[in-house]
Every structure is written in structure tokens, then in C-alpha cells.
Amino acid sequence: MMTQTMRAIRVHHYGDPEVLQVERVPRPEPEKGELLIRVHAAGVLPMEYFIRKGHLPGILPKSFPYTPGTAFAGVIEKLGPDVTGWEVGQAICGRAPNGTYAEYTTVQAHPPALAPDTVGYRNTAGISPLALKPETLSFAEAATLSGGATTAWTALFEDGNLQAGQRALIHAAAGGVGLFATQFARWKGAQVIGTASTANLDFVSSLGAETVIDYTTTPLEEVAHDVDFVLDTVGGETLQRSLRVLKRGGTLVTVMEPAPVELAEQLGVHAIKNAVFPTSEHLQRIIQLIDEGHVKPTIRQIFSLDEAPLAHALCETGHGRGRIVLHIAD
Ligand SMILES: NC(=O)c1ccc[n+]([C@@H]2O[C@H](COP(=O)([O-])OP(=O)(O)OC[C@H]3O[C@@H](n4cnc5c(N)ncnc54)[C@H](OP(=O)(O)O)[C@@H]3O)[C@@H](O)[C@H]2O)c1
Structure with missing residues (x-):
């Protein structure tokens, strides 16, 4: 069977925003208990430029090359073995720790709740709250919820x-x-x-x-x-x-x-x-408030995947209103 490929940002070494380059790589396959997500939009979080610069090596060790990003909104493309409770075609949002500056990513369908991080920093590898995307929000808006x-x-x-x-x-x-x-x-x-x-x-x-x-x-x-x-x-x-x-x-x-x-x-x-890891229940409660009209997201600017360096450069200014988002699919 031919390996399917996808476009993804791959970082081969720490550095300036220009290290964020699009490459064609194998599309991931969902393993047991995982979802394959078609990513439509990824939120750009300040933490991602700290990592890209190599400022958090002790906290988040990364092997190279890696795909940045965790916050996303997208559609379930495929269920891995033994997944229950989700369906192909559902629009969802939340956090996927395997990299979301990419056309596809995988995430645990039912991530375990994690104990508060008592060490004083967050090793975010295990956090992946997920919820159905609010119908009232675009994919780009929904991608601003995780980490915000x-x-x-x-x-x-x-x-x-x-x-x-x-x-x-x-x-x-x-x-x-x-x-x-x-x-x-x-x-x-x-x-x-x-x-x-x-x-x-x-x-x-x-x-x-x-x-x-x-x-x-x-x-x-x-x-x-x-x-x-x-x-x-x-x-x-x-x-x-x-x-x-x-x-x-x-x-x-x-x-x-x-x-x-x-x-x-x-x-x-x-x-x-702050030490309490967000859960899917927290995200669902937030989405309820959005659906009830109490809360709304704000997008600062939308960039394409190829424009990820521009998105990081803007994020690094540390100023502005709302979340920067990468648009990956319509
Ligand atoms: N520990 C965690 O789990 C966690 C999670 C999320 C975020 N964070 C951290 O929290 C920080 C904020 O994250 P964010 O996502 O909100 O960043 P952001 O979207 O980039 O927003 C930064 C905001 O800071 C404002 N600002 C800059 N200097 C300020 C000052 N001296 N006083 C008041 N406001 C100031 C800017 O407003 P103006 O344009 O008006 O200056 C801008 O709106 C980042 O450093 C991020 O890494 C930590």
C-alpha cells in the first residue's frame, strides 16, 4: 500500500521563525485508542516560539525534527482500533500533543485526567482535552480555545x-x-x-x-x-x-x-x-458558555501553513488582541 503523505511544518533545529518550514511527510496512522484528525486550524501559542528558540529544553524535551503546535480544530478522519464514543466526520477541537501545524495529527480519544503538576511547570505531553466543536464557531475560532x-x-x-x-x-x-x-x-x-x-x-x-x-x-x-x-x-x-x-x-x-x-x-x-491540567470536562463547560452566548473568542490574525514564520514573528511581539491562528483546511 502506498504511504499517504501530508504537508506539515517540520523544525530541524532551534532558531528564528524561518526554521518553520513546510515539508511533505508520511501521514500518521492512528494507533489503538487514537483518533486521526484532519486539522483545519491551529492556534499559535506563545509557548511554541519559546520551544522553537530552545528556551524550554528542560521542560519540554523535543527530538528533531518535530512538528509544533497543540491547539487545533478539525474533523475526525479515522478511528484507531478500539475507539468508542467518537465518529468519523465529527468536528472537534482541543489539544493534540503530537503537533498541529500539519494537515493531520493523532490524539488519544479518551486521555486520562492528570494530577496537578506539583513540580511547578507543565510537561504538557499528556494533556489533550477534546470536545465537539461549537457549531456557532468557525474552525479558526475553535482553535483558540485550547491554551487560551x-x-x-x-x-x-x-x-x-x-x-x-x-x-x-x-x-x-x-x-x-x-x-x-x-x-x-x-x-x-x-x-x-x-x-x-x-x-x-x-x-x-x-x-x-x-x-x-x-x-x-x-x-x-x-x-x-x-x-x-x-x-x-x-x-x-x-x-x-x-x-x-x-x-x-x-x-x-x-x-x-x-x-x-x-x-x-x-x-x-x-x-x-497554575498547576491544574485542563480536562475535556473543562473544555465542554467552556463550550457550553460559548453556545449560551456568554463568551466569544477573538482572532488576531489568520495565516496559512506556509506563513507559519510570519505567525511566530507576530506572536513574538508579545502585543495585540486575540489569538493568532494557522488556517490549514477550509
Ligand atoms: N503556564 C501555562 O499553562 C500558560 C498557558 C497559556 C499562556 N501562558 C503564558 O501566558 C502569557 C500570555 O499568554 P497569551 O496566550 O495570552 O499571550 P498573547 O495572546 O500573545 O497576549 C499577550 C498579551 O500581553 C499583553 N501585554 C504585554 N505586556 C503587558 C504588560 N506589561 N501588562 C499587561 N499586558 C501586557 C499584550 O497586550 P497589549 O497589546 O495591549 O500590550 C497582549 O494582549 C504568555 O507568556 C504565555 O506563554 C502560560
Whole structure:
């Protein structure tokens, strides 16, 4: 039988965005318990350029060549042996750890739930929440949920315990994580203070933030105080200063770096590094909120697979609103 092939980005060594080159490679075959997915769109996550640059070698060891990407939306092309609960032709979305900057990828049909990552970083190899694609979303929009909505959800409601009536400070509220966190916090009934640069203030207000802080002009301490909850997606000085605007007993969840637990203790607050892995149940709950009209994704820009270097270069700027997406099939 002739081996079927597909187009995929293959990275042969760490480097600049130009190392993201399209090649023709064998199409994967689903093994026992796996789905073969025809990828229609892949979300471009900041983590993927850190990996491409070789900045996370101890956390995510990669053998070369590898295909980047995990967030996807696509259609089930084939079921591996012993797969139940899914059907060929279903449109699905979520995370597939074997590489999604490609026409096809494989994923476990029913990934096991993983215990929280107590090491303080995420070895993401085993995470693959999956769900039926919301009918109201395009493939490109659905590809923004994993690593954006799922991270926001677990940080707010699993690592943290954000409650109705609380005051929440959401950093980088225009970003791929923050735009969902802002909407989730509002849906929960929290009062949201969002941070963004001048160009994104109106956007963050439109997501439901009552207060927006222009981090390029206004120190956050001038506006935010007695906060119950902080989502930190910036790290560094922003994280340290955010601890000081929490009320006593308040909680900061960071997705960026080890939590400064000692400083938090001195200040009488909690600092937590996000550690709860998103599950398919989390993703399904998010999709329910989307279907009910409480939450909507935002795409920053769509690129073709061949344009993956441009997509990474844009992502590396660290600015802008919404998630960058690769369009792979109509
Ligand atoms: N640990 C995890 O599991 C996990 C998961 C997802 C993401 N992350 C990390 O979280 C970070 C954000 O991810 P993302 O997907 O949201 O990134 P993104 O989509 O690229 O968005 C970045 C956002 O940061 C904003 N920003 C930049 N500097 C800022 C500052 N000093 N204060 C406030 N906002 C600022 C930008 O807004 P302006 O254009 O307005 O500047 C932009 O909207 C990344 O570093 C990513 O690696 C970690």
C-alpha cells in the first residue's frame, strides 16, 4: 500500500521563525485508542516560539525534527482500533500533543485526567482535552480555545477559586488567555479590572471589564486596590507589584513563573503557580458558555501553513488582541 503523505511544518533545529518550514511527510496512522484528525486550524501559542528558540529544553524535551503546535480544530478522519464514543466526520477541537501545524495529527480519544503538576511547570505531553466543536464557531475560532480559554478557566476556577462579587485583576486582558479570563470572571459575577496598552482599552471594556488600566501610562497601584484575585500572565515586576494590591487573604495565580510564596506570606496573601491540567470536562463547560452566548473568542490574525514564520514573528511581539491562528483546511 502506498504511504499517504501530508504537508506539515517540520523544525530541524532551534532558531528564528524561518526554521518553520513546510515539508511533505508520511501521514500518521492512528494507533489503538487514537483518533486521526484532519486539522483545519491551529492556534499559535506563545509557548511554541519559546520551544522553537530552545528556551524550554528542560521542560519540554523535543527530538528533531518535530512538528509544533497543540491547539487545533478539525474533523475526525479515522478511528484507531478500539475507539468508542467518537465518529468519523465529527468536528472537534482541543489539544493534540503530537503537533498541529500539519494537515493531520493523532490524539488519544479518551486521555486520562492528570494530577496537578506539583513540580511547578507543565510537561504538557499528556494533556489533550477534546470536545465537539461549537457549531456557532468557525474552525479558526475553535482553535483558540485550547491554551487560551482552558488556561483561563483552570487558573480562575481550579487553581484559584474566584467567586461572584469578588474584585478580579486580569493582566494582559486583551491576550489569548486574558480575553477569556475577563469574560469568565464577568460571567461568574466578579468585578473585573483589566490591564492592556492604549490601543486595546476599548476592546477590554467590550469584554466586560468595568475598569481598564493602561499599563503604558498608569501604575496599577493608582487604580487597583483591595483586590480579591489576580491573574498574572505577565510575570516579573508586574507579578511582584500585583501581590501588593491584593487584600489580606487574596489570591494571585500566575501562569508565568514559580509563585513568590515567601513574599506572599509576608503580605498575608496567597500566590499560586497554575498547576491544574485542563480536562475535556473543562473544555465542554467552556463550550457550553460559548453556545449560551456568554463568551466569544477573538482572532488576531489568520495565516496559512506556509506563513507559519510570519505567525511566530507576530506572536513574538508579545502585543495585540486575540489569538493568532494557522488556517490549514477550509
Ligand atoms: N503556564 C501555562 O499553562 C500558560 C498557558 C497559556 C499562556 N501562558 C503564558 O501566558 C502569557 C500570555 O499568554 P497569551 O496566550 O495570552 O499571550 P498573547 O495572546 O500573545 O497576549 C499577550 C498579551 O500581553 C499583553 N501585554 C504585554 N505586556 C503587558 C504588560 N506589561 N501588562 C499587561 N499586558 C501586557 C499584550 O497586550 P497589549 O497589546 O495591549 O500590550 C497582549 O494582549 C504568555 O507568556 C504565555 O506563554 C502560560
